[in-house]
Amino acid sequence: MHKFINKLFFLVSLTVVFACSSDQDDVVNNEASGIEGVWRLNEITLETPLDINNDGVASAILFEAPGYLGHSELIINNETSGTIYFSAQTTYSTRDDDGKLFFMITSSTNDDRVDEPINYTLEDGVGIINYDGVESSFIVSENVLSITVANGFIARDQITGDISVSQNLTYTFVK
Structure with a gap:
């Protein structure tokens, strides 16, 4: 059970990190493409x-x-x-x-x-x-x-x- 919770915590953390970074990239890309x-x-x-x-x-x-x-x-x-x-x-x-x-x-x-x-x-x-x-x-x-x-x-x-x-x-x- 302890291994399952650690894996679940790791997967949730990984998902949050990638979700935040891709949103920020989209904001920067959208802003830059708006002035092209x-x-x-x-x-x-x-x-x-x-x-x-x-x-x-x-x-x-x-x-x-x-x-x-x-x-x-x-x-x-x-x-x-x-x-x-x-x-x-x-x-x-x-x-x-x-x-x-x-x-x-x-x-x-x-x-x-x-x-x-x-x-x-x-x-x-x-x-x-x-x-x-x-x-x-x-x-x-x-x-x-x-x-x-x-x-x-x-x-x-x-x-x-x-x-x-x-x-x-x-x-x-x-x-």
Whole structure:
């Protein structure tokens, strides 16, 4: 009888362990598969509004679709990886004129599409994405995926090359 109870206890314990682990795997797989697909860049926002256009109006919105970055995409291929493509490259520089900071923008569109690889992890709608060796946080809410890049906006002094402005940048993609 004692051997029977030990075997029964072992079988019940084994069943509980496998049942719990497979449910967790299903939750992770379902969450990751829910974000698979093509996400299009919709907006880029600054953490703190700046007068990038030098028109006297500070704005947190750096880019809104459609526009020169309107063909940029994030493609999630599977549970851990994908690709990202930006349809233009933009750099910002500044000059100081009597204590007022003026911004200058240089942008070039990409003629050839080159999708860059990304890796990511996701749990409970919050994730970490690794792009070009930089880890950034992202959140997913229904059909919106927002990636926040620490110090992703950098403007350099046009003369010295020193960083004059640096702040977080958020890329918002829609599915």
